[in-house]
Amino acid sequence: KAGVTQTPRYLIKTRGQQVTLSCSPISGHRSVSWYQQTPGQGLQFLFEYFSETQRNKGNFPGRFSGRQFSNSRSEMNVSTLELGDSALYLCASSLGTWWRGLYGYTFGSGTRLTVV
Amino acid sequence: KNEVEQSPQNLTAQEGEFITINCSYSVGISALHWLQQHPGGGIVSLFMLSSGKKKHGRLIATINIQEKHSSLHITASHPRDSAVYICAAHPWIQGAQKLVFGQGTRLTINP
Numbered sequence: 001k002a003g004v005t006q007t008p009r010y011l012i013k014t015r016g017q018q019v020t021l022s023c024s025p026i027s028g029h030r031s032v033s034w035y036q037q038t039p040g041q042g043l044q045f046l047f048e049y050f051s052e053t054q055r056n057k058g059n060f061p062g063r064f065s066g067r068q069f070s071n072s073r074s075e076m077n078v079s080t081l082e083l084g085d086s087a088l089y090l091c092a093s094s095l096g097t098w099w100r101g102l103y104g105y106t107f108g109s110g111t112r113l114t115v116v
Numbered sequence: 117k118n119e120v121e122q123s124p125q126n127l128t129a130q131e132g133e134f135i136t137i138n139c140s141y142s143v144g145i146s147a148l149h150w151l152q153q154h155p156g157g158g159i160v161s162l163f164m165l166s167s168g169k170k171k172h173g174r175l176i177a178t179i180n181i182q183e184k185h186s187s188l189h190i191t192a193s194h195p196r197d198s199a200v201y202i203c204a205a206h207p208w209i210q211g212a213q214k215l216v217f218g219q220g221t222r223l224t225i226n227p
Contacts, residue, residue: 043217088157107159
């Protein structure tokens with residue numbers, strides 16, 4: 001079966017612009033979580049969506065937002081881009097969220113965002 | 117202090133050596149994950165542990181819940197095992213479906 005698909009793979013944007021990244025989970029997976037990876041901070045949790053609702057949010061400014069559609073596909077948006085937003089953005093899908101027991105995660109290949 | 121600490125940060129070994137990567141965590145967890153990341157960025161989930169030990173091929177993962185410690189072992193290491201290995205804790209927090217990550221261990225296996 002198809003894995004987690006993230007688009008685009010690479011993106012170059014200018015400071016002040018906004019960007020939208022997309023994540024298509026494994027078919028049947030209803031939880032999508034997003035992570036930012038930078039050389040300085042490592043991997044950090046951004047947010048998690050389940051059934052079109054944001055269930056958890058990490059410690060990121062309001063410029064970072066997301067949504068999930070009825071087909072479980074998710075998008076994240078970063079507005080007013082800063083140089084420090086340059087990172088690898090990863091999404092992971094999971095069959096359920098915490099109250100359904102513990103499920104493993106399947107990660108996408110990531111979107112590498114460069115802000116210039 | 118990070119909630120999840122890994123050691124060592126970098127590890128270089130010769131092909132065939134037995135490898136151990138350690139992970140300590142300070143939060144209560146419902147599970148601990150071991151992840152592998154190759155150059156290019158893609159992450160593969162290796163193990164999800166809530167107790168005991170799991171084995172997959174040459175990889176073994178163990179966890180001691182009382183000591184809040186987990187280890188990843190690689191037997192008969194091979195250059196293709198070269199990657200960054202990351203442990204990630206799933207905190208036992210109501211409503212939380214998220215991972216807290218260690219800083220990663222960069223493993224290089226020389227032929």
